[in-house]
Amino acid sequence: MRPLKNILFVIALCIPGSFMAQTPATTPIEIQKGMELQEKMKNSSIFKNLILNNIGPSIMSGRVVDLDVNPEKPSEFFVAYASGGLWYTQNNGTSFTPVMDRTPTQNLGDIAVHWPSGTIYAGTGENNASRSSYAGIGILKSVDKGKTWSFAGLPDSHHIGRIQIHPDRPEEVVVAVLGHLYSPNEERGIYKTRDGGKTWTKTLYINNYTGMVDLTRAPDNPEILFAASWERDRKAWDFKGSGPGSGIYKSTDGGESWKLISDKASGFPVGEGVGRIGLSAFDANTVYAILDNQSRRPAKKEADKGTELTKDDLRNISVKAFMALDNARLDAFLKSNNFPDKYNAANLKKEVENGSIRTDDLIAYLEDENAMLFDTPVIGAEVYLSTDGGGGWSKTHDGYLEDLYYSYGYFFGQIRVAPYNRDEIYIVGVPILRSDNAGGSFVSIDAENVHADHHALWVNPALKGHLINGNDGGVNISYDYGANWIKNNAPAVGQFYAINVDHQTPYNVYGGLQDNGVWKGPYNAGNSVDWQQSGKYPWEAIMGGDGMQVQIDSRNPDIVYTGFQFGNYFRLDLSSGKRERIQPKHALGESPYRFNWQTPILLSPHNQDILYLGSNKLHRSMNQGTDWQSISSDLTAGGKQGNVSYGTLTTLSESPLHFGLLYTGSDDGLVQMSPDGGNTWKRVSDSFPKNLWVSRIVASAHHENRVYAALNGYRWDDFTPYLYLSEDRGKTWKFIANGIPAAPVNAMVEDPENENLLFVGTDNGLFVSLDRGQTWNALQNGMPHVAVHDLVIQPEARHLLVGTHGRSIYQADISALQQLQTTRLAEPLIVFDLPDLKHSQRWGNSYSTWRTPNTPGLDIVFYSQKGGTAKAIIQTPEGIVLSETELLADPGINVISYDVAFTKKGEGEYLSKYKTRLVKAGNGKTYLPKGNYQVLISHNAEQATEDFKIE
Numbered sequence: 001m002r003p004l005k006n007i008l009f010v011i012a013l014c015i016p017g018s019f020m021a022q023t024p025a026t027t028p029i030e031i032q033k034g035m036e037l038q039e040k041m042k043n044s045s046i047f048k049n050l051i052l053n054n055i056g057p058s059i060m061s062g063r064v065v066d067l068d069v070n071p072e073k074p075s076e077f078f079v080a081y082a083s084g085g086l087w088y089t090q091n092n093g094t095s096f097t098p099v100m101d102r103t104p105t106q107n108l109g110d111i112a113v114h115w116p117s118g119t120i121y122a123g124t125g126e127n128n129a130s131r132s133s134y135a136g137i138g139i140l141k142s143v144d145k146g147k148t149w150s151f152a153g154l155p156d157s158h159h160i161g162r163i164q165i166h167p168d169r170p171e172e173v174v175v176a177v178l179g180h181l182y183s184p185n186e187e188r189g190i191y192k193t194r195d196g197g198k199t200w201t202k203t204l205y206i207n208n209y210t211g212m213v214d215l216t217r218a219p220d221n222p223e224i225l226f227a228a229s230w231e232r233d234r235k236a237w238d239f240k241g242s243g244p245g246s247g248i249y250k251s252t253d254g255g256e257s258w259k260l261i262s263d264k265a266s267g268f269p270v271g272e273g274v275g276r277i278g279l280s281a282f283d284a285n286t287v288y289a290i291l292d293n294q295s296r297r298p299a300k301k302e303a304d305k306g307t308e309l310t311k312d313d314l315r316n317i318s319v320k321a322f323m324a325l326d327n328a329r330l331d332a333f334l335k336s337n338n339f340p341d342k343y344n345a346a347n348l349k350k351e352v353e354n355g356s357i358r359t360d361d362l363i364a365y366l367e368d369e370n371a372m373l374f375d376t377p378v379i380g381a382e383v384y385l386s387t388d389g390g391g392g393w394s395k396t397h398d399g400y401l402e403d404l405y406y407s408y409g410y411f412f413g414q415i416r417v418a419p420y421n422r423d424e425i426y427i428v429g430v431p432i433l434r435s436d437n438a439g440g441s442f443v444s445i446d447a448e449n450v451h452a453d454h455h456a457l458w459v460n461p462a463l464k465g466h467l468i469n470g471n472d473g474g475v476n477i478s479y480d481y482g483a484n485w486i487k488n489n490a491p492a493v494g495q496f497y498a499i500n501v502d503h504q505t506p507y508n509v510y511g512g513l514q515d516n517g518v519w520k521g522p523y524n525a526g527n528s529v530d531w532q533q534s535g536k537y538p539w540e541a542i543m544g545g546d547g548m549q550v551q552i553d554s555r556n557p558d559i560v561y562t563g564f565q566f567g568n569y570f571r572l573d574l575s576s577g578k579r580e581r582i583q584p585k586h587a588l589g590e591s592p593y594r595f596n597w598q599t600p601i602l603l604s605p606h607n608q609d610i611l612y613l614g615s616n617k618l619h620r621s622m623n624q625g626t627d628w629q630s631i632s633s634d635l636t637a638g639g640k641q642g643n644v645s646y647g648t649l650t651t652l653s654e655s656p657l658h659f660g661l662l663y664t665g666s667d668d669g670l671v672q673m674s675p676d677g678g679n680t681w682k683r684v685s686d687s688f689p690k691n692l693w694v695s696r697i698v699a700s701a702h703h704e705n706r707v708y709a710a711l712n713g714y715r716w717d718d719f720t721p722y723l724y725l726s727e728d729r730g731k732t733w734k735f736i737a738n739g740i741p742a743a744p745v746n747a748m749v750e751d752p753e754n755e756n757l758l759f760v761g762t763d764n765g766l767f768v769s770l771d772r773g774q775t776w777n778a779l780q781n782g783m784p785h786v787a788v789h790d791l792v793i794q795p796e797a798r799h800l801l802v803g804t805h806g807r808s809i810y811q812a813d814i815s816a817l818q819q820l821q822t823t824r825l826a827e828p829l830i831v832f833d834l835p836d837l838k839h840s841q842r843w844g845n846s847y848s849t850w851r852t853p854n855t856p857g858l859d860i861v862f863y864s865q866k867g868g869t870a871k872a873i874i875q876t877p878e879g880i881v882l883s884e885t886e887l888l889a890d891p892g893i894n895v896i897s898y899d900v901a902f903t904k905k906g907e908g909e910y911l912s913k914y915k916t917r918l919v920k921a922g923n924g925k926t927y928l929p930k931g932n933y934q935v936l937i938s939h940n941a942e943q944a945t946e947d948f949k950i951e
Contacts, residue, residue: 026719034742041778046892052782052810056527057539060516061474062493067456068113080108082126083806084493093488099146101784107134112163114170118145123160129410152197156187162215171196174255176212184208192255204258210245218284225251228277236715238642241410242275242294261390268393278413282422287386292409293379309333381405383439396439404429419461428454445482472515492808498549499803501794502557512547551603567595582625596648606659614649631678636666655699665694684730702755714744736773749791753818761788771822816861830863834948844921853923860896870939882906901925
């Protein structure tokens with residue numbers, strides 16, 4: 001394979017075509033141009049000096065995919081987060097430092113470290129096949145423990161399963177490449193390099209749907225490797241997580257050649273049900289495998305069933321048999337499954353008898369998407385052992401490993417054997433299980449301080465009982481075989497799906513996270529560990545599950561609407577702790593509603609008692625979600641056959657200027673508009689590319705007929721940014737994404753004060769337009785290339801809040817941008833409004849010699865049309881200079897951080913004019929007293945002033 005030059009991480013992705021009448025997949029040239037453009041925009045943006053501040057939270061962390069620990073010094077290790085980058089600690093997880101923030105991606109599948117040389121290989125692109133498993137850009141390499149990085153090949157791999165470095169030769173590396181998640185591709189299988197990634201050889205290839213997910217090396221013979229293949233393919237409407245391509249392979253020559261060792265004669269399962277496989281080798285002969293067996297369980301025998309009625313008892317039951325059911329037994333079933341009170345055994349039998357309800361309707365009523373996720377009768381996790389180097393395999397346990405994988409084993413697949421005991425193994429899924437008898441039996445080693453959904457585990461070869469675990473909630477460490485765990489969640493790596501704000505002072509930020517519920521916290525809490533002293537973390541969890549969208553009643557911020565996946569929403573009263581389920585329910589006999597994983601909800605800006613919620617229809621409640629009315633027919637293309645809810649609404653908007661002017665967007669590419677509160681609907685998306693996910697609809701707050709639409713092609717390997725503007729309620733649309741680098745668009749927001757100011761979040765960054773989408777600038781200072789999932793503006797504070805899927809939440813003061821019209825860009829110099837300050841006796845002082853004193857600060861923001869040296873003077877209204885400094889200004893926005901203190905000369909000038917007493921603070925500085933002041937900026941023979949006050 002030809003080497004790829006490392007120029008600004010320019011990586012060409014070869015993306016295949018789509019399978020339907022569809023926009024074509026993004027070409028390698030387009031991806032390359034997009035990466036070049038993003039790098040150029042980041043360096044030349046007129047907003048490059050505007051800082052995005054991370055406001056956390058961190059305690060709930062985010063999904064870990066891998067750990068690599070220094071065996072000679074276990075307090076030193078790296079943690080790879082699925083979409084939050086690579087972090088390093090040398091103090092046992094007390095603190096972490098990000099080491100990949102300057103690379104083009106934060107999406108990781110696996111890392112491997114050669115500790116003696118400090119060489120790291122990072123496989124980008126998550127190895128789980130989740131809904132939010134982002135693709136990568138190949139292999140990145142560092143030879144200095146992450147200080148610098150270079151591109152090391154495999155650009156079209158998208159997802160990396162595992163990396164193995166030869167223990168004696170760090171330039172010799174074998175990689176298990178999973179390949180694309182949403183489409184077939186050829187760059188998948190096993191690859192080997194002998195020159196540190198300059199060139200690669202494909203040594204194992206099965207087919208363009210089957211990649212390699214795991215790879216383990218025999219500790220006693222580095223030439224012996226075992227690899228696991230995995231046939232899988234995800235679509236927006238269906239996920240195939242198993243197939244005959246899945247199996248186990250062995251190499252005895254360091255990965256040069258491979259032999260299948262899981263054929264039918266081996267004792268290992270084969271066929272369509274073989275899903276993800278995880279591997280761990282104790283030595284060249286002793287190898288463990290954990291299998292996600294997607295084959296169906298055999299039906300229970302009558303003697304094995306309990307006395308309680310189950311939905312399986314009702315599945316395909318005849319009318320005669322249903323009528324013969326004991327009423328008390330049927331009533332108990334209805335009650336335990338939360339059927340509405342109007343349904344009881346007696347009236348149900350009447351409706352079944354007269355044909356108005358079918359017995360199948362009872363099953364359909366219960367089997368929504370969330371129930372099916374946990375209630376599909378597959379065999380699930382199985383552990384196999386070979387004691388002859390893979391020649392034969394035997395299952396280690398009897399019966400089923402219940403409650404480990406449920407029906408989504410594709411999300412797990414890790415097994416570890418203790419390096420000091422061939423019979424001590426660990427398997428991870430929802431809980432983490434340990435066996436001391438080679439998998440014959442297991443015990444859970446989860447604890448109250450450990451999050452569920454485990455993806456990584458390191459077993460200390462030199463200290464028994466020492467474990468480091470990575471899960472959906474970050475990192476945990478144990479020294480007693482999991483009896484007790486320490487939480488090590490310093491990094492702010494939360495994976496937010498959606499965020500929102502209230503209007504309190506200080507305002508609170510709310511957000512729903514992947515598998516970490518819904519949280520609320522003050523925007524100015526800061527990301528520190530001070531809370532451990534008080535015992536109260538400033539953010540609080542208000543809902544569990546996979547946290548979703550949040551709406552807050554503007555009249556009473558204690559009334560919050562939120563929930564978890566597939567439309568399971570609640571009305572919360574945070575003052576009382578009361579919680580009411582508000583999900584709309586279809587009637588028996590009606591087709592079940594289809595709810596998206598991220599079901600959209602919206603409080604009407606005109607009346608905060610009115611709540612909208614989208615399934616495949618739009619539902620409206622006039623009384624805070626207590627009662628619902630469907631105000632549309634199906635607003636999607638009708639769904640598709642598959643195992644993922646599809647044909648669902650994904651985004652809602654109501655015009656702030658016109659009650660009942662409604663817009664909906666769906667996961668299958670339709671945008672619908674109603675001008676009259678849902679009485680009539682019109683499809684307004686016929687001119688758009690087909691079948692794309694509508695990620696955002698925004699009805700303008702400035703013009704009644706203006707509306708924006710964002711489409712997302714990620715689930716088709718189409719990375720084109722699609723963004724449109726209509727000035728006539730969707731009759732005609734204008735494409736306004738020109739200039740945004742190639743990456744799918746997830747979010748956009750219109751500024752409430754400046755109608756021309758737009759912000760857009762993509763899978764790889766944040767962008768801003770001053771001219772309603774005609775041109776775009778990068779807004780990236782302080783934030784790495786991470787997926788932006790949601791954007792919201794807090795109007796009173798004039799803050800932009802950025803919800804990322806991997807680095808928690810960022811905040812930026814956008815007051816200067818709100819004042820910057822495109823017509824003003826020709827002005828040579830602009831100084832923006834300055835906030836007034838509250839004087840404090842604590843400025844520069846501390847109650848202890850050993851503590852950092854409290855210090856004030858004033859950010860002076862100005863715009864310069866051209867670069868060059870700028871001089872800033874702080875003076876009194878009479879022109880007495882109190883402080884001055886110089887700055888090498890960039891074209892665009894510049895920020896001077898002023899410490900609100902006199903210079904020595906300025907203090908003298910002030911005292912000579914004003915006969916007053918100034919008190920020197922404990923840090924040696926003299927701060928400005930209460931009064932009125934002026935900032936004067938001089939730049940390129942131009943001057944501009946702005947006043948501020950210290951009260």
